[in-house]
Amino acid sequence: xxxxxxxxxxxxxxxxxxAVTVMGFLAAKWRKAENENSLDxxxxxxxxxxxxxxxxxxxxxxxxxxxxxxxxxxxYAAGAAGFFAVPxxxxxxxxxxxxxxxxxxxxxxxxxxxxxxxxxGRFGSKGLSLAVAVTGILATMPYIALQLVGIQAVLDxxxxxxxxxxNWFVKDLPLLIAFGVLAAYTYSSGLRAPALIAFVKDTLIYxxxxxxxxxxxxxxxxFDEIFAKAGEAYQxxxxxxxxxxxxxxxxxxxxxxxATLALGSALALFMYPHSITATLSSKSREVIRRNxxxxxxxxxxxxxxxxxxxxxxAAGVKVTNGQLAIPQLFENMFPAWFAGVAFAAIGIGAxxxxxxxxxxxxxxxxxxxxxxxxKPDATPEQETKVSxxxxxLVKVGALVFxxxxxxxVAINFQLLGGIWILQTFPAxxxxxxTRWFHRWALLAGWxxxxxxxxxxxxxVASPTQKHFGGSSAEIPxxxxxxxxxxxxFVLNLLVTVVLTFVLKALKAPDGVDETSPADYTADAxxxxxxxxxxxxxxxxx
Numbered sequence: 001x002x003x004x005x006x007x008x009x010x011x012x013x014x015x016x017x018x019a020v021t022v023m024g025f026l027a028a029k030w031r032k033a034e035n036e037n038s039l040d041x042x043x044x045x046x047x048x049x050x051x052x053x054x055x056x057x058x059x060x061x062x063x064x065x066x067x068x069x070x071x072x073x074x075x076y077a078a079g080a081a082g083f084f085a086v087p088x089x090x091x092x093x094x095x096x097x098x099x100x101x102x103x104x105x106x107x108x109x110x111x112x113x114x115x116x117x118x119x120x121g122r123f124g125s126k127g128l129s130l131a132v133a134v135t136g137i138l139a140t141m142p143y144i145a146l147q148l149v150g151i152q153a154v155l156d157x158x159x160x161x162x163x164x165x166x167n168w169f170v171k172d173l174p175l176l177i178a179f180g181v182l183a184a185y186t187y188s189s190g191l192r193a194p195a196l197i198a199f200v201k202d203t204l205i206y207x208x209x210x211x212x213x214x215x216x217x218x219x220x221x222x223f224d225e226i227f228a229k230a231g232e233a234y235q236x237x238x239x240x241x242x243x244x245x246x247x248x249x250x251x252x253x254x255x256x257x258x259a260t261l262a263l264g265s266a267l268a269l270f271m272y273p274h275s276i277t278a279t280l281s282s283k284s285r286e287v288i289r290r291n292x293x294x295x296x297x298x299x300x301x302x303x304x305x306x307x308x309x310x311x312x313x314a315a316g317v318k319v320t321n322g323q324l325a326i327p328q329l330f331e332n333m334f335p336a337w338f339a340g341v342a343f344a345a346i347g348i349g350a351x352x353x354x355x356x357x358x359x360x361x362x363x364x365x366x367x368x369x370x371x372x373x374x375k376p377d378a379t380p381e382q383e384t385k386v387s388x389x390x391x392x393l394v395k396v397g398a399l400v401f402x403x404x405x406x407x408x409v410a411i412n413f414q415l416l417g418g419i420w421i422l423q424t425f426p427a428x429x430x431x432x433x434t435r436w437f438h439r440w441a442l443l444a445g446w447x448x449x450x451x452x453x454x455x456x457x458x459x460v461a462s463p464t465q466k467h468f469g470g471s472s473a474e475i476p477x478x479x480x481x482x483x484x485x486x487x488x489f490v491l492n493l494l495v496t497v498v499l500t501f502v503l504k505a506l507k508a509p510d511g512v513d514e515t516s517p518a519d520y521t522a523d524a525x526x527x528x529x530x531x532x533x534x535x536x537x538x539x540x541x
Contacts, residue, residue, distance in 0.1 A: 005159040006331060012340025013158065013347060016204070017178070020197045020348050024185030027192040037381040039113045042190035042388065043363045045281040047108065051290050053195055054282040057356075058291060059298050060198030061278045062089075062269065065150030065350030066143075066414075068205065071302065073322040075309025079234045079246030081254055083306055084262045089299040091266035097292040100270065101285045102432045102520045108285075109519040114360075115276050115428050116368035122431040124511020125439040126372050131446050132424045133368035136273040137394075139417035140361045143272070144398035146414050147350035147357075149323065151178055152402065154343045157327040172403055178347070179399050186355045186395075187388050191281055194355040201352050204345035206301065208330075212342075213304045216311050216333050229314040238463075256480035257472045264486035268422040273360035274353065285523045354395070362391035412468040416457050419471060419485035423449035423492050430496075432520065439511050441499035449492030456484045 040047055049057060067085070074082030103118065112118045115136065120129035152175055160174050185193045217223050227248065234246035250258050269275060282288055312329040319325050330342040366387040371378045378386070427442045462469025475482040 006157075006336055006339065008336035009331065009340035009343055010158050010160060012337055013154070013343045016200070016341070016344035017181075017347060020200055020351065021181050021185065023196050023200065024181070024193040025188055027185070027196040028189040030189075030192050030196055037384045039363060039366065039380070039383050039387055040111070042384050043113060043359055044277065045191040045195055047281060048283050049195060049281050049287070050283060051287050051294075054278065054287050055291050055294060056198040056202050057191075057195045057278045057281065058275070058295060060194060060201050060349075060352035061274050061356050062295075062353075063202075063205070063298050063302065063349070064143075064147055064353040065346050066146040067302070068305065068346050068349050069150050069153055069323050069326055070146075071306050072309035072312065072326045075306050076312045076317075076325045077246065077309075077322045079230070080248055080250050081246070081258060082309060083303075084258050084265070086299060086303045086306060088262040088265040088269070089302055090296065091262065092269050093292050093296050093299075095266060096270050097289065099429050099432050100279055100292065101288045103276070103428075104279060104282065104285050104288050105522045106432070106515055106519045107280050108524060109522050110515065113280070114273065114364050114367050115271075115424070116364060119427050119431060120368070120372070121514045122435070123427070123437075123439040123442070124513060125443070128427060128439050128443050128446075129368050129372065131443060132427055133364045135420050135424050135446075135450070136364050137361045139421040140273055140357050141394065141397060142401065142413035142417050143274075144354050144357045144361075144394065145401040147354040148175060148179065148398060148402045150350040151175060151347050153321075153323050154327050154346050157324060157331050158343060175399075175402070178351070179395060182351050182354060183392050183395050186358060186391055190388075191277065191356065191359055194352045194359075195281070197348065197355075198352050201345070201348040204341065205349060208342045208345045209301055209304050211338070212308060212311075212330075216308075216315070216329070219333060220311060220314050226310050226314040230310040233313045253481070256475070256478075256482045260475075260482035260486045261472065264422060264483040264489065265418065267425055267489065268418050268485060271421045271424050271428060273364055274357040277356060277360040277363065283524060354398075358391040358394045358398075359387075361394045362387040362389075365390045412457075412465075415471040416454065416468065419453040419457060419488060420450060422485045422489045423453065425489060426493055426496050435510075435513055436500065437496055438500045438503040438508065440508060441496045441503055444499050445492040445494075445496030448495045449488040452491055453484055453488035456488070460484075 071082060071085050074085075076082075103115075106112065106122075107118060110117075110121055112121065114133070116129040116133040119132050120126055123129075155174050217226060220226055231248050234248060235244050237243065238245045270279075279288060282291070308326050308329060311333075312325045315329055315332060317325050317328050317332065319328055327343065327346065330339045334342060366383050370386050371383060375382070423446050426437065426445060430437050430442070456473045457471060458467050460468065460470045460473055471484055472481050473484050473487075474480070475487050
């Protein structure tokens, strides 16, 4: 790391940060609604976004600053195993093509704002709805914290805030300012702010990756040289484990881990509340279908992004915290002004998803805890006010998390969040296609998956920590090392199926289903009236 503050890079970073701040506040007047005091308007942008806005919003939502920093950091630390993110983002789009349009249709028909709204309406169970809501909030909190970790990594590399011995307030002041700005424009503009800023964020990221993938290899002597140096580095023995640090190609022992992590992550990605919030903000079912066909462009970008991990090794980047490897690579290799552009891409790449995540978590609290259990007669105005306040509290919680805990704790909690959120899959996706599952069986399956997943993750040790040292463990009955979240999901599903048979045999009461088969294929009419499409594969009762 270079001594002192990189003034030119900081100046460019501040310019872009101020630009998106202005955009964030102006977004309140973009597509301005007649009545802003409803969650449909503040939390879902009026459900009015077309194909391109939704594409940028979903891209900004899913491909975060943490993705920008952590995927190549995983390659930098361990080699090709970090590439699991590429196949899982390829697997996810055919998967969501099958169920997201159905979720959009039924949510549009009934005014659902969250996945828990749908679960409550489908199964007539506030308990199951509460379980899905609490899981969503718990899984989202560390994800927001990691966006702030991404900003902090960039600020550290630029030399802003001083060293570790600097007064904590001075050191964290830039992050506090960034947080304050994010909180202010999210409160003011709701989902319209990240939707507008996402255009800038994704343009910058595509620009930086396009330049990096051409410019850096030229400076390093080409990809042959890069892979050769990376291969040599991975063969070095790690003193903590007594094994090589990594590999250019995953070994046979790691194949189960690689495959289950990719599959489990693909199943989990669109269970996150922020993914669904961005989806439900679109104006039609067809917008969702189009987006599942063009979003794989981001997977291409992700594959190129991952290669930066190899480049960091070849460039001789040495950092104790792997999350700093790519920001440090940019500062070492790029002219100062373009390093500032790259840092701005990462910084803005944190603001967009952090805003959407905080809105999504706030919507879950408001609709499925506050309205369902605390104030059933809440008006739309009261719902919006509560959601705005909770979105602030969520961001404050994430900020406290980042400032008071070790960064590895935030990363481990995010890994745990992925295990947790996957346990909502049977209730959400299962409910979109069948009503056969019993609500009590789904709740029991969820509880088993959560308990097993948490306990198994707690038992994973790493060279640096005793508990929550990773997200992979031995798969019971198979003996291979695999992703804990997927194992927990299989147990969840088994319990759900067996208990459904038992409860139906005992004639346990079903909840009331407020949806109808036609709701799952409905689209928005020209005048905002729901019309029906052909009832192919409509969900039954």
